[in-house]
Amino acid sequence: MEEILSVGIDIGTSTTQVVFARFTLDNTAGYFSAPHVTICDKKIVYKSQAVFTPLKTASLIDGAAVRAIVDKEYAKAQIQPTEVQTGAVIITGESARKENAAEVLRQLSEFAGEFVVSTAGPDLESVIAGKGSGAWQYSMRNECLTVNLDVGGGTTNLAAFEDGETISVGCYDIGGRLVRLDKDGTISYSSEAARLAADTVGVSLSVGRRVSAAELERVTDKMAALLAQSVGLLPEEPLLRRVKTAGSSDFQTIRKPSRFFFSGGVAACMENEETNPLAFGDIGVLLGQSIKKTFSALSAPFQPGGETLRATVVGAGSYTTSLSGSTIFYTEGVFPLKNLPVCKLTAEEETDCFEGRTEKLGQRVRRFLQQNQTSELALFLEGKSDPTYKELQNLANAAAAVLEQEVPVPKPLLVSVRRDMAKALGLAMHRCLPDRKLAVIDSVQVGQNDYIDVGRPLMEGLVVPVIVKTLLFG
Amino acid sequence: MTLFTVLSGKTFTFSSIKDVLAKASEKKSGDILAGIAAASDLERVAAKVVLSRLTVRDLRENPVVPYEDDEVTRLNQDSLDMTVYQEISGWSIAQVREYILDYKTTEADIKRLGRGLTAETVAGVCKLMSNLDLIYAANKVRVMATCNTTIGRRGTLATRLQPNHSTDSVEGITASLFEGLSYGSGDALLGLNPVNDTVSSLTEVLKRFDEIKNRFEIPTQICVLGHITTQIEAVKRGAPTDLIFQSIAGSQKGNTAFGFSTDTVREALSLLKEKGTGKGENVLYFETGQGSELSSDAHYGADQVTMEARCYAFAREFHPFMVNTVVGFIGPEYLYDSKQVIRAGLEDHFMGKLSGVPMGCDCCYTNHMLADQNDIENLSLLLASAGVNYILGVPAGDDIMLNYQTNAYHDAAALREVLGLHPIWEFEKWLEKMGIMENGRLTAKAGDPTIFTQRR
């Protein structure tokens, strides 16, 4: 048994939060089996308060201030950055599109321990929030279809889970801080999506205009209706497509979900009976009430997540890290590896390798490196469940020859294979390239266009922690 | 005490009572492997003749493992009902056999008799019984025990539902469990053999069993058959269990090889009294099987039937809820073929009952043994006729974790119908409530595991 510490940092449109989680790793294989290390327990050991994300201007995050917040939370939790082995910093919702978000991310990533990665993107956020809220666990426990709606300041992230599988994700520009007001009710900011929604109900959201709570309620009722449309409770109107977040997937559910979960800042407003609708100088309270009203009227079974306000940060801290298989290969000192773009082979390219031909693999790797303007990559393949010795040799020779030629020294070589065959493949490749830095890992699932981070070995070198992510700024 | 006889004109002499007992055994490959079996069929019968003339006292005073060396022998000798023993100590073993089979001897008489017999005597009587003798004698006796429900009532045949999984996947286990329940299996126990003998693994499965037992209000018992020390640790840390299990042997050396002693069993008992979820007095579960002592070199040169009888002598001191022989699991080195397995199953059941333990049987075989499903179906029918408390049930008879075959979930239903037997009373009521059984038969709904899935 071994414990590792994971951090989750969520810089959202409205709030910034930090959590620390402790993972317990154990080799669960029997005495007579090859090792099988799993994360057998996860405990949140510290949760920060949600503080407003500091902004320099309406569109510029105050990087130094965010850094100070995080610094203070580490101190409060009495955790040194060096103690943290894994985790994720994610910039979510509207914040992720701010011009300097990438810069802030980089700054924090270096600050918050050696192996903490930056990751973002609306689809991944949706999954993270759904796991953090408990919607995923509920679907697994009750063998049903659940949908989590993480309603934040700038966006609503949707994720559908069936029996513990993520089956669909999506994101809409609907949130509690899309309209912001001065104390006297004058609009100080309104997003394009908010104005689109407002237009359809005849409300103007021009900056500088004074607006009544009743007017705003008409807007938030519309927003709530759009959410109901997005999950199939109401027929879809054309407007819905126009408020879909750029770069997000199309959210679809085939059947009616058994239960809806709400998380995010607005979900917290659904719970608290806030009497002043404009208490936070935005439309969050109103939106929460509109959602409650709309979903109740449609007789949709819904509940707040186990985590509402903190769903995303808890998800980031607890559900972004996975472990490699427990029989892997690596040369001394090759880890950590960060931000390697994943080059996923086609079935045809793989077959060629297994049969001893290298041309297709060579072309593919060359093209991939050019297209991504990079000199390093993670080669991903499916592998075989029971390869012959000859097939193993062919694959090792092909991969070694191509990578040796295309990836310049001293860049490390990373091969990731889904089937459990990494140690055999690694040893065979190492025989071809005894002087190269090389890692071959298995049991990892990735998609095309993903990036991969691999941390230092754990459990006496048996496994490595892996984070697969999509990078907005790649 | 005479250790020789003339038979068919030939003189047969035996070196000791241990030698007589071994050579009087029906042919078993394990006794041949140990080098103690009769050299010929005639020698076997000669040994039986000598055995039939020995007295209860002869066998009591010559335990196959010395009193000084072995706590099983001490437990057995020290707890003997001396009043009964004094009455019968002069009886020959032939007399004991005929007393048991006599019309005048009642169930109560046999139970009383058993309290005055040591394991060696029980084994001795067994060796003078034919298969039908074993069935007839065993059928006279019922040994009941109570945990959450009462097992062993006349007219019932219960089952241990064994939903094993090759990686202890809780979902996979649950799937097999639901399948079994839908066939009316599981009234004796919902009991898993885990792959991983760890506290966390045992706890996870026990929690699921407990949750299912409570959710559907199933009147039965639960247990995960890890090592006794792992189960104790799990219960200490709050895992819910009705029973604690252990495999036992007929000598202290054998039990040491299994990694426990009588103190461990006592610890389990007192722990269950405090923290167990079982309501009744009987909260232990033991498994036995001919040959296990020889396999750990703990047989002291004695035959496997006698060593098996000593397991029951040990077991009865702890008032278990259930005891079963895993009769065909050990392999052809000990029980060569179906003939030997069937004989052993009948012997073990008889000896268990005569010793006063609530006896079940895992009618099973491995794939390197000369037996198949037909043979164990035969055995289970014979034992059900003999009044066995329970048999096992696994999906279609194939255990995917232990890699052996035993009775299918279906079998108990068929046996109950053929012999007019019922599940444990409360469990049958529950089956009726769930719509699985009606008038002692499976309903149209039976066999559908999805009647237990609750998709919300």
Add this chain to the structure above:
Amino acid sequence: MLDEATIARIAEEVIRELTKYGVPAAEHTKQETGEDIDSPESKRETLLTNPQDGEALQKMKRATTARIGVGRCGPRLNTRTMLTLRADHAKARDAVFADVTPNFLEELGLFTVQTCCGDKNTYVTRPDLGRKLCPEAVETLEQKCRKRPDVQIFAADGLSSTAVEANLSRILPVLTDSLTDKGLTVGTPFYVRFGRVGVEDHVAEILGAKVVCVLLGERPGLATAESMSAYLVYNAHVGMPESKRTVVSNIHKNGLAAVEAGAYIADVIGKMLAQKASGVDLKKG
């Protein structure tokens, strides 16, 4: 004349009638095509008709390889379930009682020696004889094998010749390569007929190997007869406690792949040589 729609309707009704009595429609097409009831696809099929929740049943079947959702006729198994069981049992029995083909061993360049068992029957009933090489075998090893290697690998039938044939050509070269990479000397490999695990102690004594490793077939279950195990000992000798053995089990195409097992076992051997220990004495890490 019946029109097509009517025929279709009648056919549907007939199928519905049939299913009512527990005979799945698929069964009738199988009769015509002679389909293999023991194929993985056939086994995934559910024979239970009209479950309350078909989707849940599919999910349950995915969660376990146990034979669930099999349905029944009266209180007995359906014919197909019963026959599939018999087929799997037959395969398992064949795996135990058949010999590894000589051709297979020749292709791997392995010569064969025998234990003191003269036949399969003696083999399954006399574990003591299956742990001892016959005098002729001892002589052959002394003549043909490299002496005092760091590692001696050999194969034995154990309780499944099927397992040997399924895995040996994959695991043996990977294991040998990986050990050679570590700079270790690997002894001359061979095959032991009628060999139990304990025969490795005798082999180690004869050849003076620091580490001995036998690759042999596990007792087959109905799910697979192809599972192989490796038993490894540091400084083995006849009569040593069983707790000195390190075991890697479950080597087959749906368990630990043979090539991966070969690479893993090489690492374990490296550890055993470094620590000069095996079995319970071998520390992790």
